[in-house]
Amino acid sequence: MNNISMTRASAARSARAAGYCATVFVRGLALVVLVPVLMYSAVLCLVGVGLLILPHELRLLRRLADGERDRLGRWAAASTPPAGPHVRRRLMAVLSDPATGRDLRWAAAMTVAGTALGLIGAALFLFPVAVVVLVGLWWLFPADDPIRLILNVPIDSWGSAVYAGVPQFLLSVLLALFGPPLLARLAASVSRWLLAPSAAAVLAERVSTLDRTRTGAIDAHGNELRRIERDLHDGTQARLVSLAMQLGLAERTLSADPAAVGPLLTRAREGAEEAMAELRDVLRSVYPPILADRGLAGAVSAVVARCPVPATVELGELGQPGGPGGLGDVPAQIEVAVYFAITEALTNVAKHAHAGSVSVTLARAGGTLRAEITDDGRGGAAEGGGTGLRGMRQRIEAVDGVLRVQSPAGGPTVITVECPCGS
Amino acid sequence: MRIVIAEDNALLAQGLTALLEALGNEVLATTEDAESFVTAAVTHRPDVAVVDVRLPPSFTDEGIRAALRAREQVHGLPILVLSQYVEDTYARELLADGTGVGYLLKDRVARVDDFLDALHRVAAGGTALDPDVVRQLLATRGNPLSRLTEREREVLAMMAQGYGNSEIADRLVVTERAVHKHVGNIFVKLDLPPEDSGDRRVLAVLTHLGAPQRQSRRPGPEAD
Numbered sequence: 001m002n003n004i005s006m007t008r009a010s011a012a013r014s015a016r017a018a019g020y021c022a023t024v025f026v027r028g029l030a031l032v033v034l035v036p037v038l039m040y041s042a043v044l045c046l047v048g049v050g051l052l053i054l055p056h057e058l059r060l061l062r063r064l065a066d067g068e069r070d071r072l073g074r075w076a077a078a079s080t081p082p083a084g085p086h087v088r089r090r091l092m093a094v095l096s097d098p099a100t101g102r103d104l105r106w107a108a109a110m111t112v113a114g115t116a117l118g119l120i121g122a123a124l125f126l127f128p129v130a131v132v133v134l135v136g137l138w139w140l141f142p143a144d145d146p147i148r149l150i151l152n153v154p155i156d157s158w159g160s161a162v163y164a165g166v167p168q169f170l171l172s173v174l175l176a177l178f179g180p181p182l183l184a185r186l187a188a189s190v191s192r193w194l195l196a197p198s199a200a201a202v203l204a205e206r207v208s209t210l211d212r213t214r215t216g217a218i219d220a221h222g223n224e225l226r227r228i229e230r231d232l233h234d235g236t237q238a239r240l241v242s243l244a245m246q247l248g249l250a251e252r253t254l255s256a257d258p259a260a261v262g263p264l265l266t267r268a269r270e271g272a273e274e275a276m277a278e279l280r281d282v283l284r285s286v287y288p289p290i291l292a293d294r295g296l297a298g299a300v301s302a303v304v305a306r307c308p309v310p311a312t313v314e315l316g317e318l319g320q321p322g323g324p325g326g327l328g329d330v331p332a333q334i335e336v337a338v339y340f341a342i343t344e345a346l347t348n349v350a351k352h353a354h355a356g357s358v359s360v361t362l363a364r365a366g367g368t369l370r371a372e373i374t375d376d377g378r379g380g381a382a383e384g385g386g387t388g389l390r391g392m393r394q395r396i397e398a399v400d401g402v403l404r405v406q407s408p409a410g411g412p413t414v415i416t417v418e419c420p421c422g423s
Numbered sequence: 424m425r426i427v428i429a430e431d432n433a434l435l436a437q438g439l440t441a442l443l444e445a446l447g448n449e450v451l452a453t454t455e456d457a458e459s460f461v462t463a464a465v466t467h468r469p470d471v472a473v474v475d476v477r478l479p480p481s482f483t484d485e486g487i488r489a490a491l492r493a494r495e496q497v498h499g500l501p502i503l504v505l506s507q508y509v510e511d512t513y514a515r516e517l518l519a520d521g522t523g524v525g526y527l528l529k530d531r532v533a534r535v536d537d538f539l540d541a542l543h544r545v546a547a548g549g550t551a552l553d554p555d556v557v558r559q560l561l562a563t564r565g566n567p568l569s570r571l572t573e574r575e576r577e578v579l580a581m582m583a584q585g586y587g588n589s590e591i592a593d594r595l596v597v598t599e600r601a602v603h604k605h606v607g608n609i610f611v612k613l614d615l616p617p618e619d620s621g622d623r624r625v626l627a628v629l630t631h632l633g634a635p636q637r638q639s640r641r642p643g644p645e646a647d
Contacts (some may be wrong), residue, residue: 269533276530280508289508293476293483302512306559 010177014125018186021121023071024187027064028115031107034061040078055094056101065103068191098201106194112189124175132173135165165166213400220398224286231282239275243268287336296335300342300362307346309358309375316363330369330421337369337395338362341403341417344388345373353377353413364421371417379411392417424546429486430452430459430505431478431591439473439532446539457478457489464493464500471546476509476513486515491520501545502645505529510557514552518629521589522622525551525585541585550585557583559631570612578605583628 038057044050092099134147138155141147146154153164196207198240283289290299297315306312342360349358362371368422383389389405392415396403401419426448430436440450448456454461456479464472472493478485488504488583503525504517517524525547531553532538541551552560557580561568568576574595588606592599610617615627 273530273533284508290510290512293510294512298512302510305515306511306562308562 007177007198014177014180017190018122018125018178020071020184021118021180021187023118024068024191025118025122026115026186027068028110028118029110030064032115034064035107036112038104040126040342051091055091058100059278062100062105063102065099065106065195066103069195072188072192072195098204099198102195102197106191109190109194111273114187115184118188119192121180121187124179124183126176127179128169128172128176131165131169135161135169209401213397217398217400220394228282228286231278231285235278236275239271239278243271243275246271288339291335291339296330296339299339303339303343303346303358307358308350309346309353309355311346311358311360314359314361314363316361320338329391330364331399334369334399334401334419336420337399337401338369338419340395341392341415342371342373344392345415348381348388349373349375349377349413352381353379355411367420367422369421370418373415375411376412378409379407379413380409380416381405381407381413419422424470424542425467426450427460427463427467427472427642429455429457429463429474429478429489431455431475434566435475435529435599442535446535452492457485457492460489461493461496465496468497469502471501471503471542473503473505473542476504479508481549484513487516488501490524494520499517499523499548499577501525501548502552503527503542503545504514507557509553509559511556514556514560517627522550522626523548526556527551527553537584544585544621550622554580554584571609575605575609575612578602579609582606582609582624585621585625 011091021390034057038054038061041050041054045054054356135155138147138157138161146156149156154162155161157166229270246264246268250261250268252265253260290302292301294302301315303312304311342362344357347362349355355375358375359375360371360373362369364370381389383393383405389403396417396419399419401417404416405413406416407413426443428436428439428443428450430439430453438451438456441452443450451467453534454460456465460472460474464631469588472490474486474487474490478489484645486504486506490504494500494502499521501523502517504513505527505530506513509526509534510529514526517526527538527541534643544551550555550618557585560583561576561580567581571579576593581594586594588602589599592602595602607617609615610627613628615631618624
């Protein structure tokens with residue numbers, strides 16, 4: 001019983017391996033065609049035509065290579081994430097993609113190694129069937145040149161078909177069980193070795209990703225600074241200047257016409273109040289005071305309490321206790337980004353979702369701060385629909401976070417925010 | 424009135440003291456942090472205390488906590504909290520502690536008459552909420568308010584700030600009888616027990632709007 005199930009398991013494994021070998025073989029055949037075409041096009045670059053067709057061929061190559069990367073991931077459980085299609089079509093852009101070089105060397109090696117390994121691997125799986133058929137058909141061969149299979153024993157009668165055929169069949173079964181997995185592993189490791197980026201390349205890509213997000217964060221920060229400067233300069237500062245002027249005027253008027261001073265002072269006080277209100281708005285947009293007072297947990301609870309739609313909040317483990325609201329050391333800019341995202345999401349729910357209830361969860365798992373806002377509204381929230389989703393995304397991405405929106409028509413809408421916050 | 428001030432910003436503390444003393448009040452003590460404020464409140468037992476929300480050492484909501492602590496030690500001590508911004512969470516916390524509390528934006532101090540008016544109301548055991556706080560509180564659970572007319576909403580907002588019928592009549596330039604009628608309609612529409620004293624009405628309105636209230640201070644079960 002046990003033996004049977006073991007055999008069945010190895011047969012299944014062999015079948016999977018043979019399937020993989022077959023795809024390697026087919027890709028190899030495709031490359032047998034594509035590689036010479038590529039080389040020819042490269043030569044044609046000298047006269048210009050190649051410049052136009054080469055990018056398309058490289059895109060095709062990328063599709064083949066990505067198919068292999070994907071297959072590797074599923075078959076050999078080796079993580080070689082697909083490099084993705086080329087975004088731009090200019091030849092230099094395509095060539096400067098580090099994955100293109102890997103595609104090319106893989107293509108060169110696979111025309112020979114892939115085709116051979118793939119063919120043998122797939123064929124070995126069918127070998128027992130061939131043996132049975134050929135042994136059964138011994139009588140079709142001429143008597144002076146009888147069929148000989150793996151062992152050099154002629155099969156020229158039903159007797160020899162049994163005594164030579166059965167061991168040969170068993171041998172072919174063994175080969176079919178263990179051959180394809182071996183060859184598939186070999187082919188897979190060659191592919192992986194050629195397709196997977198080196199540690200240095202992975203690091204370089206990570207650096208360039210970080211570089212991009214960092215540039216985004218610096219831009220966002222710069223824009224924020226300019227906005228604050230403009231708000232203070234055009235609003236508050238201008239109001240204070242006009243306030244000082246009104247007071248100066250009142251001072252001058254005092255001796256000449258005391259009765260006229262009253263309205264001037266009233267206007268001055270009103271100006272001061274307006275300046276204070278504006279200043280408050282600027283401050284709130286920089287760092288909401290409630291965040292400073294109560295921490296992220298307290299601030300989110302306050303927002304939830306204020307939501308016109310019945311709302312619940314669930315605060316998970318948020319960090320080291322001790323800080324205000326138990327949110328010890330979440331960096332301030334991440335607190336602000338998450339807080340504004342939740343505020344904005346709740347505003348959207350109140351305005352657009354037609355929801356009966358909304359729930360907010362906020363928790364920290366290791367180095368990630370995670371917020372989820374779920375409502376039972378009508379769904380269909382779309383970026384660019386004027387619901388502030390894009391602004392939320394920009395804020396979150398500026399702090400290296402991720403924002404996901406699931407909002408099928410008919411609801412429910414789930415907005416997930418994840419930000420790295422140190423550990 | 425005899426007043427204790429808790430304000431860490433020296434400029435503002437001096438300004439407040441000067442303003443209050445110029446209007447004939449006695450400033451018993453000016454404290455700069457929560458601890459010394461509570462001590463001063465216990466020692467001097469003022470008619471009313473004016474407290475800034477943010478105080479050292481943490482500069483968060485020390486003032487609110489200090490106010491609640493002081494009221495534990497001096498029962499019913501009237502406290503007017505001043506803040507640079509409005510946050511209805513704080514108003515809810517103060518109101519949950521009963522009456523004789525106020526919560527105003529610092530801006531309002533500039534309107535000296537309004538500020539004094541609020542201070543007197545709080546000292547007398549009434550309530551004084553900043554119009555902005557009231558706006559936040561009323562915006563929170565908006566649905567039942569849709570049944571009110573524009574004028575009734577105006578009256579409700581002033582009720583929630585702590586004004587009595589005659590003051591509302593003055594401010595809206597209508598007769599007191601008209602206000603009385605509006606208030607009656609509001610009570611009926613919002614399903615509130617009819618009450619007449621100013622702070623009771625505030626609590627009734629705010630209870631309805633979802634501010635947490637202590638069970639014992641919950642108004643008007645006898646009226647149900």
